[in-house]
Amino acid sequence: xxxxxxxxxxxxxxxxxxxxxxxxxxxxxxxxxxxxxxxxxxxxxxxxxxxxxxxxxxxxxxxxxxxxxxxxxxxxxxxxxxxxxxxxxxxxxxxxxxxxxxxxxxxxxxxxxxxxxxxxxxxxxxxxxxxxxxxxxxxxxxxxxxxxxxxxxxxxxxxxxxxxxxxxxxxxxxxxxxxxxxxxxxxxxxxxxxxxxxxxxxxxxx
Amino acid sequence: xxxxxxxxxxxxxxxxxxxxxxxxxxxxxxxxxxxxxxxxxxxxxxxxxxxxxxxxxxxxxxxxxxxxxxxxxxxxxxxxxxxxxxxxxxxxxxxxxxxxxxxxxxxxxxxxxxxxxxxxxxxxxxxxxxxxxxxxxxxxxxxxxxxxxxxxxxxxxxxxxxxxxxxxxxxxxxxxxxxxxxxxxxxxxxxxxxxxxxxxxxxxxx
Numbered sequence: 221x222x223x224x225x226x227x228x229x230x231x232x233x234x235x236x237x238x239x240x241x242x243x244x245x246x247x248x249x250x251x252x253x254x255x256x257x258x259x260x261x262x263x264x265x266x267x268x269x270x271x272x273x274x275x276x277x278x279x280x281x282x283x284x285x286x287x288x289x290x291x292x293x294x295x296x297x298x299x300x301x302x303x304x305x306x307x308x309x310x311x312x313x314x315x316x317x318x319x320x321x322x323x324x325x326x327x328x329x330x331x332x333x334x335x336x337x338x339x340x341x342x343x344x345x346x347x348x349x350x351x352x353x354x355x356x357x358x359x360x361x362x363x364x365x366x367x368x369x370x371x372x373x374x375x376x377x378x379x380x381x382x383x384x385x386x387x388x389x390x391x392x393x394x395x396x397x398x399x400x401x402x403x404x405x406x407x408x409x410x411x412x413x414x415x416x417x418x419x420x421x422x423x424x425x426x
Numbered sequence: 427x428x429x430x431x432x433x434x435x436x437x438x439x440x441x442x443x444x445x446x447x448x449x450x451x452x453x454x455x456x457x458x459x460x461x462x463x464x465x466x467x468x469x470x471x472x473x474x475x476x477x478x479x480x481x482x483x484x485x486x487x488x489x490x491x492x493x494x495x496x497x498x499x500x501x502x503x504x505x506x507x508x509x510x511x512x513x514x515x516x517x518x519x520x521x522x523x524x525x526x527x528x529x530x531x532x533x534x535x536x537x538x539x540x541x542x543x544x545x546x547x548x549x550x551x552x553x554x555x556x557x558x559x560x561x562x563x564x565x566x567x568x569x570x571x572x573x574x575x576x577x578x579x580x581x582x583x584x585x586x587x588x589x590x591x592x593x594x595x596x597x598x599x600x601x602x603x604x605x606x607x608x609x610x611x612x613x614x615x616x617x618x619x620x621x622x623x624x625x626x627x628x629x630x631x632x
Binding site: 252253256287293 | 488
């Protein structure tokens with residue numbers, strides 16, 4: 221998604237070869253127009269599938285789940301990061317390790333809102349280690365629902381997340397795929413340069 | 427907002443005279459159509475003001491801040507509930523006590539995204555004790571920005587939140603104002619019954 225890549229180039233802060241901050245327009249301050257466009261892009265990619273619900277994890281996935289829900293005309297659910305006082309009924313839950321915060325937490329979804337009739341699109345802001353997304357995939361499996369795809373806004377393709385999801389046969393699409401980055405320089409896959417794209421394919425043995 | 431009140435009557439779970447669960451359509455599973463309509467209602471109420479930014483607190487305020495941002499054509503910011511590894515720069519912050527979770531936490535906003543040029547609408551899902559909203563008002567003051575109004579989806583009018591905000595001269599509007607509730611019964615102010623509305627006015631000394 222060209223407009224997204226351009227915005228990342230302009231406003232993204234690369235703090236190290238693994239940490240990219242996009243909190244001026246995606247996940248602290250949010251450009252609502254861009255978020256809506258991201259929802260439309262998810263519709264372009266996944267709109268042919270019979271999706272009944274969008275699933276994400278609080279908090280930074282919510283704006284993109286909402287945008288996808290608007291575009292696809294379906295409700296969304298955000299998994300809570302721990303059991304709250306008012307989330308007292310039966311839940312599906314999965315443990316997740318956060319590498320950003322260096323801590324473990326539980327994500328959970330009320331059993332009332334996910335079941336065998338649901339065909340789910342999972343949406344999140346980042347695909348990096350894939351920890352939260354694997355947790356959501358586990359929850360969807362536990363609920364007997366069907367996972368039709370995972371859509372992420374930004375993918376750090378040099379981390380293991382995509383591989384973990386694809387090993388499970390999951391259909392993964394990210395709107396901006398970062399091949400590599402260092403402060404001051406960022407390379408996207410496919411939409412950046414043929415060289416980058418080639419080197420990724422070669423390293424993947426294609 | 428009639429459609430919202432009806433939905434609360436149909437789907438809201440009143441667990442006690444203080445706890446209302448609306449997680450089937452507002453703050454766990456989210457009806458995106460209703461969320462958009464809520465954004466439009468905020469526009470109807472606050473749209474004449476020169477708002478430059480919407481402010482909320484993660485996580486359950488995000489969908490309504492986004493809806494208001496869409497309706498008003500402005501970005502939104504969600505305060506983070508504690509300092510994350512990637513939120514390392516200077517922040518405005520305020521302490522908040524959560525009565526739902528019975529714990530204290532900090533809310534913070536990067537100083538980069540809020541300043542004297544900003545005219546802010548604060549949006550949240552619930553107005554009850556007002557703790558988080560008072561924290562946001564403090565942050566806005568600290569940033570030198572102007573707070574033009576507070577818009578809440580549901581107000582528990584029998585709790586002190588509205589009073590605390592109005593004491594500070596803040597312009598508060600809620601889309602569904604609950605006068606009282608017990609399991610199986612809920613009364614809204616003004617849009618419910620004249621009796622309810624009257625008794626509220628009398629108790630307020632009007």
